[in-house]
Amino acid sequence: MIGREPSEVWQDSLEDGQRRLGRPATVLAATGLLGGFHVTLGLLALVVSTGALAAVVPASTAHVLGSATFGIGLVFLTVGRSELFTENFLIPVAAVLSGHASKASVGRLWAITFALNLVGVAVFVLIASTPGVLEREALTAAGELADTLAERDLLAAAVSAVLAGAVITVFTWLAEAAESDLTRVFVALLVGFVLLAPSTNHSVVGFGEILFGILAHTTEAGWIDLIRNTAVATVGNVAGGVVLVAFVRSVQAGAG
Numbered sequence: 654m655i656g657r658e659p660s661e662v663w664q665d666s667l668e669d670g671q672r673r674l675g676r677p678a679t680v681l682a683a684t685g686l687l688g689g690f691h692v693t694l695g696l697l698a699l700v701v702s703t704g705a706l707a708a709v710v711p712a713s714t715a716h717v718l719g720s721a722t723f724g725i726g727l728v729f730l731t732v733g734r735s736e737l738f739t740e741n742f743l744i745p746v747a748a749v750l751s752g753h754a755s756k757a758s759v760g761r762l763w764a765i766t767f768a769l770n771l772v773g774v775a776v777f778v779l780i781a782s783t784p785g786v787l788e789r790e791a792l793t794a795a796g797e798l799a800d801t802l803a804e805r806d807l808l809a810a811a812v813s814a815v816l817a818g819a820v821i822t823v824f825t826w827l828a829e830a831a832e833s834d835l836t837r838v839f840v841a842l843l844v845g846f847v848l849l850a851p852s853t854n855h856s857v858v859g860f861g862e863i864l865f866g867i868l869a870h871t872t873e874a875g876w877i878d879l880i881r882n883t884a885v886a887t888v889g890n891v892a893g894g895v896v897l898v899a900f901v902r903s904v905q906a907g908a909g
Contacts, residue, residue, distance in 0.1 A: 659902070659905045662826065662829055662830045665829060669744050669829070671748050671753055671754060673736075673741070673744060673745055673762060674745050674748060674754045674758040674759065674761075674762055678761075678765055681761075681762060681765040681766060681769075682765055682769045683769075684734070684735050684736050684766070684769075685735075685736060685738070685765060685766040685767070685768070685769030685770050685772075685773065686769045686770075686772060686773040687733065687735035687773065688730060688735040688736045688737045688738075688740075688766070688769075688770050688773065688857075689769065689770040689771065689772060689773020689774040689775075689776075689777070689857065690735070690773045690774075690776075690777050691726050691727075691729040691730040691733060691735050692726045692727075692730060692737060692770070692773075692774065692857060692858060692861065693726070693773070693774050693777040693778060693781070693861055694725065694726045694729055694777075695722070695723040695724065695725050695726015695727060695729070695845060695858075696723065696726065696778075696795075696858065696861050696862065696865065697781055697787075697791075698722040698723060698725045698726065699719050699720060699722055699723045699794075699798075699849060700719075700787070700791045700792070700794040700795045700798070700865070701787065701788070701791045701794075702718070702719040702721075702722045703715050703716055703718075703719030703720075703791075703794040703797075704719075704788060704789075704790030704791040704792075704793060704794040705788075705790060705791075706718050706719055707790060707793075707794065708790065712797065715794075716794075716797070716798075716850070716852075717850050719794070720845070720846050720849040720850040721842075721845075721846050722845075723845040723846065723848065723849040724841050724842035724843065724844065724845025724846055725842070725845070726845065727824070727841035727842070727844060727845045728838050728841045728842065728845075730841070731828060731837050731838070731841050732834065732837075732838065736766055737766070737770055737821070737857055738763060738766045738767035738770050738856065738857060738890075739817075739818060739821040739822070739855065739856065739857065739890050739894055740821065740822075740824075740825050741759070741762055741763060741766060742818065742821075742822045742825070742890075742891065742894030742895050742898070742899055743822050743825040743826055743829075743894070743898065743899045743902065744825060744829065745758075745759045745762055746759065746895055746899045747899065747902075747903065750899075750900075750903050767856070767857075767887070770857045771857065771860055771883075774857060774860055774861040774864070775860075775864060778861055778864050778865045778868060779868060781865070782795075782865060782868035782869045792865075792869040792871050793871050795862070795865040795866050795869050795871060795872075796865075796866040796869060796870075796871025796872035797866075797871075797872075798852065798862040798863075798865070798866065799862050799863040799865065799866025799867065799871075799872035799874045799878075800866070800872050800873060800874060801852045802852065802854060802859050802862055802863055802874070802878075802882050803863060803872070803873070803874035803878040803882060805854075807885065810854055810882060810885045810886070810889075811854075811885050811888070811889045812889070813851075813852070813853050813854035813889070814853075814854040814855075814856070814885055814886040814887075814888070814889020814890050814892075814893065815889045815890075815892050815893035815897070816851075816853050816854075816893060817848060817853035817854050817855040817856075817858075817886070817889070817890055817893065818855075818889060818890030818891060818892060818893025818894035818895075818897070818898075819893035819894060819897045819898050820844060820847055820848050820853060820893075821844070821848065821855065821890070821894060822893070822894035822895075822897075822898035822899060823844070823898055824840065824841070824844040826898065826902060827840045827844070828840060828841070854882065854885070854886045854889060854890075855886060855890065856883055856886035856887040856890050859882055859883065859886050860879065860882075860883050860886075863878060863879045863882060863883075864879060867879065
């Protein structure tokens with residue numbers, strides 16, 4: 654088998670999970686705020702590259718090609734040791750499933766990280782959407798991302814959210830299993846593309862996409878769409894990350 658055994662990766666996750674859950678609220682808040690900033694950098698790379706490509710290729714092709722740049726945000730997230738709310742569906746959950754931590758401690762971690770992720774995204778999207786900061790083509794691309802999320806019906810939005818939760822939790826597992834920083838960087842770039850090329854419904858990223866379009870005045874989505882999609886994405890992400898990946902990985906590690 655290439656790489657480490659699943660049981661070994663799971664054991665490392667337990668130790669990392671206990672460390673994360675034991676951090677003070679101020680540290681969690683700072684880490685979550687930086688996570689929001691880092692993921693916004695990936696979003697900026699996405700809209701700028703997509704907007705530029707749309708001038709020479711069809712919009713759908715521009716989006717797929719531009720999605721290859723979003724992983725830059727996940728690289729910053731990984732190397733910079735910041736966190737997304739959805740990254741905590743595996744490692745802290747591993748600690749709870751093994752009896753090393755309480756459900757309340759996971760709830761505390763999720764609540765603080767999620768809230769500060771959204772604050773971080775909102776602050777930096779507000780800065781980026783200020784007139785004159787970005788080219789009009791980039792703002793148009795942001796509006797198209799927002800429209801894609803807002804136009805989905807409830808079922809499609811929920812299923813896409815489950816997929817996004819599973820993808821980002823697989824990212825956490827792969828980053829934990831990786832034996833070098835270079836491998837983690839490569840994984841971040843790949844997962845960023847898989848997450849954004851099909852416009853999966855990630856709670857934090859989707860919040861940034863719709864908010865960006867609203868503030869840039871390039872989308873038909875409104876504040877109700879932002880609230881609705883964030884709520885659906887959050888529930889779906891938890892289902893996809895915890896049930897489809899974290900629980901299954903715990904069974905695999907036990908069998909390994």
